[in-house]
Amino acid sequence: MKIIETDIVVIGAGPVGLFTVFEAGLLGLNCHLIDNLDKVGGQCIELYPEKPIYDIPGVANQTGKEHIDALLDQIKPFDYEVHLNQRVNEISEVDDSWKLVTSEGQEFKTKNIFIAAGAGSFEPRKPPVVEPDKFLNRGINYSVRNKSIYEDKEIAIFGGGDSALDWSVELSKIAKKIYLIHRRDEFRGAQHTEKKMRELVAKEKIILKVPYVIKDINGKDNFTG
Numbered sequence: 001m002k003i004i005e006t007d008i009v010v011i012g013a014g015p016v017g018l019f020t021v022f023e024a025g026l027l028g029l030n031c032h033l034i035d036n037l038d039k040v041g042g043q044c045i046e047l048y049p050e051k052p053i054y055d056i057p058g059v060a061n062q063t064g065k066e067h068i069d070a071l072l073d074q075i076k077p078f079d080y081e082v083h084l085n086q087r088v089n090e091i092s093e094v095d096d097s098w099k100l101v102t103s104e105g106q107e108f109k110t111k112n113i114f115i116a117a118g119a120g121s122f123e124p125r126k127p128p129v130v131e132p133d134k135f136l137n138r139g140i141n142y143s144v145r146n147k148s149i150y151e152d153k154e155i156a157i158f159g160g161g162d163s164a165l166d167w168s169v170e171l172s173k174i175a176k177k178i179y180l181i182h183r184r185d186e187f188r189g190a191q192h193t194e195k196k197m198r199e200l201v202a203k204e205k206i207i208l209k210v211p212y213v214i215k216d217i218n219g220k221d222n223f224t225g
């Protein structure tokens with residue numbers, strides 16, 4: 001495989017990696033982005049393409065996908081290439097440059113590496129039960145790819161961080177009933193979202209269940225409870 005030489009290798013094609021192309025482009029530098037996902041966009045695309053983001057300066061709100069589409073538009077004028085489905089496995093110093101090798105055996109030579117690996121090669125944190133994936137995509141999901149499937153449904157959301165709070169608030173607009181279940185009555189997410197969630201609990205739009213943890217998941221063909 002031919003070694004690729006470039007001004008900057010960006011590890012990770014999430015929002016930070018994509019914006020690096022913009023900043024590098026302003027300096028007239030060429031970038032190669034590497035990501036082990038099968039698409040660009042990092043967490044925004046993989047974990048919450050349809051969730052609105054409210055904390056982007058100058059933008060009232062944008063979904064994860066809209067945010068990534070806007071970043072891709074913003075970097076259109078610049079010179080970059082993306083290498084997907086491969087993980088950067090090795091970095092070494094060779095003479096006065098860096099050599100990177102990916103899981104596909106592709107080698108890169110560059111003077112600059114920008115690590116935009118965010119949460120790393122992320123995987124969902126699964127509940128501590130036997131066979132947590134038994135009903136995966138059959139009633140159990142670790143992320144929301146398409147929120148319309150929750151329209152008029154009863155949903156139980158487990159967790160106490162930003163994801164759990166954001167999705168409880170967002171899906172309460174379309175779901176029939178939302179249970180937010182957490183092991184304690186304290187949340188790690190943004191205070192503003194927690195306040196919103198508690199307002200929705202007071203209005204009985206969200207049913208808050210604390211302190212509870214998942215002990216087991218049951219069902220036959222699909223998850224039932």
Ligand SMILES: Cc1cc2nc3c(=O)[nH]c(=O)nc-3n(C[C@H](O)[C@H](O)[C@H](O)COP(=O)(O)OP(=O)(O)OC[C@H]3O[C@@H](n4cnc5c(N)ncnc54)[C@H](O)[C@@H]3O)c2cc1C
Binds near residue numbers: 015119166
């Ligand atoms: C459900 C949820 C909701 C959120 N909501 C908000 C919000 O409303 N507002 C907000 O500001 N933030 C929010 N966040 C956080 C936000 O998404 C992250 O801060 C942001 O994605 C970080 O961007 P990043 O580009 O640094 O990293 P990431 O988005 O994590 O992207 C990093 C990329 O690097 C790749 N990678 C890692 N290691 C390697 C390797 N060795 N080789 C190749 N590729 C590699 C990964 O595959 C990934 O695609 C939310 C997060 C989640 C999970």
